[in-house]
Amino acid sequence: MNNNPVVTLQENAxxxxxxxxxxxxxxxxxxxxxxxxxQTDISVFEIESDRIEDWFAAQEPVEQQRLLDLWQTPNQETYCTFLYNDQCTIYEARPLICRTQGLPLYVASENVLDYCPLNFKAGDPPKEDWLNLERMNTLLSFAASTEKKDKRIRLKKLKTKLLTTLK
Incomplete structure (x- = not known):
């Protein structure tokens, strides 16, 4: 059983x-x-960037080097810094927000339901299939602040850190 609240949130998502x-x-x-x-550059809480760093450190040296070599090649500026050839190179450790993309995300304070325009073209799914985005973000924020890891880090900065400190 895992006691890391971020991993638990990610697994649940x-x-x-x-x-x-x-x-x-x-x-x-x-x-x-x-x-x-x-097709965006996002920022994540330190607690999630730590998870990505831990995942990277746990990879076999050959895989680490393959990733480092890949990450040194430019990808499209408008895409996530870890996206290459339409594949997420940190998929197993991807942040919580990445795990929920495409789902019907409900923002209760604005009474807004949002999802990928490629999905649910015939209309909204039933309410029990919506993910409350504010609740999820509150849980993530609470986990980050509990660990004193509530500063945000852009994924581009994290990749630069991985490239410079883990060679």
Missing amino acids: SGFFDKISEKHSDKMQCKKGCSKCC
Whole structure:
């Protein structure tokens, strides 16, 4: 059993994504190779960047070197810094927000439901299939502040750190 609250949140988000994408497989276009959601540079809490660093450190040296070599090549500026050839190179350790892209995300304070425009073209899914984005962000923020890891880091900066300190 894992006691890291961020890992638990990430696993729960991935499980929810799997459940909803299986339930709505005919309505969701999310699949390997689709990177429409990855056309941005995001920032994550330190606690999530630490998880990415720990994941990288746990890789075999050959895999670490392969990633370092890949990350030294430029990718499209408008894409996530870890996206190469429409594939996430940190997929196993990807941040919470990346695990929820494509899902019906509900922002209660604004009474707004948002999801990828490629998904649910015939209309909104039932309310029980919505993910409350504010609740998820509150849990992540609480976990980060509890660990005193509540500063945010841009993924580009994290990649630069990995390239310079882990060679």
